[in-house]
Amino acid sequence: MFAVRERLEALAARLAAERATAADVAALRALLEQGREATERQDLPRVAELNSAxxxxxxxxSGNPWLSSIAKALYLHVQWVFRLGAAERAPHSWAEHIQLVDAIESGDGDRAERAALAHLEAASAAAYENAEGGYGVAGGHRPQA
Structure with a gap:
């Protein structure tokens, strides 16, 4: 799942940086604020929903309907994985989201792609750590991408 996310989300971040309007960035910032508030309240189901949103x-x-279409099905699984470690991961995730939105707002596609990849690397590491701790990976073996 994370191997696919790396490809899809890095491309989406790059395209979003190239195409985002001021209204788009304002919508992202509103989601960031809602996520911060939900994280502070420890409303973990809401944090997971906002992460996906x-x-x-x-x-x-990103303006690419194929990219959006492919990713929508994936996000049912992403939300489930995020919930497994949300208590520990949420504050870090929202800090990474701020960096991602800042990069998109800058209009720099390379910077946005790097921010997306850094976020996914951290999310992947946290998910594998949770899995190895007994959250669903039999025998503690790391799943192959």
Whole structure:
């Protein structure tokens, strides 16, 4: 799942940086604020929903309907994986989201792609750590991408 996300979300971030309007960035910033508030309240189901909403909005901003279509099915699984470690991961995830939105707002596609990849690397590491801790990977073996 993370190997696919790396490809899809890095491309989405690059395209979003090239195409985002001021209104698009304002919508992303509103999601960031809602995510911060939900994280502070420890409303973890809401944090997971907002995590997916932010990523799906970036996909939409990318302007590529194929990219958005492919990713929508994936996000049902992403939300489930995020919930497994949300208590520990949420504050870090939202800090990474701020960097991603800042990069998109800058209009720099390379910077946005790097921010997306850094975020996914951290999310992947956290998910594997949770899995190895007994959250669903039999025998503690790391799944192959």
């Amino acid at each position: 932010l990523h799906l909005r970036i996909l939409q901003i």
